[in-house]
Amino acid sequence: MNLESLRTLGYEEIKQEVVRYTVSYEGKRLAEELEPMIYMTAIHRALQETEEAKELLERGASVPLPSLEGIEWVMSLIGTGYLFSEQDLSAVAVFLNSCGQLRKYMASKEQSAPRIAAYGSSLQELPGLREEIGRCIRFGVIETQASRGLERVRKQLAVAKDRLQRKLDSIMSRHQSILQENLVSMRGGRYVIPVKREYHKQVKGAVLDQSTSGQTVFVEPYEIAALQGELELLAADEAREEGIILSTLSGLVEREQESLRLNIEVTGAYDFIFAKAKYARSLNARNVALNDRGVLRMNGGRHPELKDMVPVSLNFGQSYKSLIVTGPNTGGKTVVLKTLGLLSAMVQSGLLIPVEEQSEFTVFSDIISVIGDGQSLTQSLSTFSAQMKSIEGMLRFAGRGVLLLIDELAAGTDPGEGFALSIAILEELSRKGANIVVTTHFNELKSFAAAAPGFENARMEFDKHTLQPLYKLTIGEAGESYALQIAEKLGIPPEVIRRSHELAGQQRRPEGMISFRGKEKAIKAHNRHKHSLDSEEESVQGDQLQDASAKDSKGLGSSFEIGDAVYISSINRTGIVYARQDSMGIVGVMVQKEKLRINHKRLKPYLSKEELYPEDYDFDIIFESKENRKKRKLMRKKHVEGLSIIHPEEEV
Template identity: 75%
Template structure:
């Protein structure tokens, strides 16, 4: 999927919201890898799983999904030769206990949640491993009975410590008068007694430390030194025996590392599925139908990140595959685009969505959006230039099964050029078979939608009396901008408003002098495409289309069309762009929706000059040449490339 569009449509924010519901590092890993899918069976399975999880949660079920605390560390060191400690084995024991509980719980849900219950059967309890860990370690400490060797050494160590304590008590009783206090302490792992500084020489032994004030010295009595040496040896032997036990337990984990890894993956998957279920439950989301027919019906869809929004309903894919949405500013047009785009991405990610029952989504190969001005000060891009840069990429990626979302197409330039450029872009995107939802203020695009096969108008409803948006989308009707009414309500003077209305009337009158979209062959009920369709179109145009008068014929004979000019082909009732100037036979090359044909210049009428259509220094190769050929030409301009050639269509040779 288009990475930039995922960002524009706030897909990452949804992923972060979902992340909050995961309780384990493995579940969060699954969330971080969440992405829209295009394989229908995989999407169906994911939706069925999350629907089952949501149902269990709604029944008040407490699913024993382990947090995997401490297990990430254990897993990372498996197979490295590292010897685990008592805390590591305690974490493993708790994890295996959770796996057993989860397996038992999911087994009890085979009838109500068969899809997700199936994962539980693959969980391995590893009872022998858990029992051995529990036998050897309790409350984070190695049990004395873990081995015979450890039992023997700890018994001897206990006896040695008891003899040492008795010896120290005897010494303190004899020298009670010179002691700072009757208390045995330790310094550097050795037992010492606190002696007043001025008397410390009365006790044979080694001074190991002194107090901060210097008034007390800590002496290891000579009589106890030999016993302390014995204790040190026994302590070292105890550590060796404990190491043997930890090594034995580590070996058990190494032997079962495949099963442990599998258990972690399965519990992480459960965490992921139930996180999706919790997320769905929180926004009252439902499972929607899916198809690969290109049909989409969104009933009462709500943007998951917008609270209290008015639900949006729209439909395309039967009779028309694209929508041109009109209506006033702040009327919710952009919200429609973002809601449709984000919900489509969520559905294909296996997520339930906030929509009404009866919704049916289609699987898109890609979702590409151009929403927002995308201005860049560092690249010196205006709003219009930034949008056109994005549209260029969209033209390259568009195709059947691709959803294109465009907000205010060509709005940042001269309206006369903007609507013409918009129509040319939409014709090309439509020719490639993409599904398009575009918002606009251009009235000409309303006529275009009404007259062009595959398009339909839609409007955002607006209360004419209160001048407040209703945030309701109605398909089949074009909306108005209400700019003058809104401006008047906001305080713009009546004189200014009346003058604006006069200018609008004049502008509409000028544009109304010639409207190519009114030709009968542009109506949706016109017959097919291809050669037969073109022939029928020509026949209809000769019968009902615009005809040239003798004076106009004479004028046409003298007219020279420039490459890039928009012309109206009277024989076909369609507009196109000139790609080749008039030849000696009077034939002009015209491209109509990427199909290049030659037309007698007498059959052409000027529509818009290239200066009106395109910005200065605009690269017309973008329109006339394929992306592949453009790349080849750029490469050839830099250097000679052996074997590289450009093949031109027959009509361009």
């Protein structure tokens, strides 16, 4: 699968949600390695396993997943000759005991959850190892009965400690009058008595330490020195016997390492499956039907990260395999792309998805998306350039069974060339057999979708009265941008809106005039239609330029006025003059909200401001930002220290 596209769709965030529900290091590893599969049998099994786990959880089942605490450390040291501690071996015993419980639990669920129950039969209880660890170690301490040698040494230790204690009691009683306190201390692992400094010579023994103040001297009486030496030898014997026991148990663990690894894998698999099930419950998700025929029917699909979104329904793969989605900005077109792409990737990862009943998904060999502007300052890529770079990859990897998601195809360039390029790209992608869902504002693509075989229109519904998006996708109909209606509602003056309608009417191309039967006929007819429209456009544009050039005797031409529409020959675009020609012959021209500084020789008159705007029209509405308009209004009222208006400009 295309990793960059998965990232764009938000797949990584979904993986992290699954990781959050895991409880073991092995389950976490499996969740972090989650990725879409392409084989239907494997996908189908993974979905069924997740569904079975979800049903168990919904019935209130408490799954006894073994704890892997401490096990990762043990397994990492197997084969190194490391002597495992009492705590390490206790962790192994606890793990094996939990594996036994899980095996019994899954055996009881064989009828209700046969697929995931089958994993339980692979768990190894290893009773010999578990019981031997339990016999030798209890509560993290080696039992005296673990070996005869240890039992013998500990009995000798007990006798020696008793003799030493009785001797200490006798010495303390005899020297009580010269003791600083009636307590036995230890220094360097040996027993000492606290004697007042001035009397320490009365006790025959070795001075091992003194207090900070120097008033107390800690003396080891010679009477107990021999007993203490005997005690140290016995303690060394005890440590040796304990080491023998730990070495024996470590060897048993080493011999069972393959069974232990298998148990860890099965435990991790269960942890992973139930993590997917817990995540599915949080989304109120369900299983879906699968097919390899390219048929997709998404009923009421919801994006997992958008809790309040209006569910989206769409389908393709029968009478058509590709959709061209139109509609206004903020109408939800991009959300449709991301929802479809993400849910498809989730299904192929064995995840249940938030859709309604009767949903069916097809298995895609790849999902490639071009969503977002993709601009790169380091590579000097514009929105259009970045998108074309991605489209080039699509054209190389497109094929049957590949889902392509394209947001605002060919946006950011000249509309006349943009729609032609869009159609050529879609024709080639469709020819390669890919499923395509593309959003656009080009009216020409609506006609293309209505006429070209394999394509269908779809629109995001919009309330014409409230001018609010309804976030509902309707297939079979093309949408409108509602740009002028929205602009009017947002306060653009009626005169501007009226003039916009006039200009739009002059430039609007006929739609829905082509009838196709068969792909070859469709392409030929479309190309004839495109050629005639291009010729008509060139003729109209030439006439307008010629007519406009004749108006130089009215002052339009060498002396451009603010508000005049001009044609910029160097970039083949039109713009509006926002600053008069300066002494260097440079004119300020706004092109699609971008202010440019252009030499007057590169400009040709297009339409005068009188033809575009009403008398006394406030051009600040067009040329100034809302923030600057507020500043200018404030400046007209009073002087404000430090307040300024800055216009970043560019020369072409």
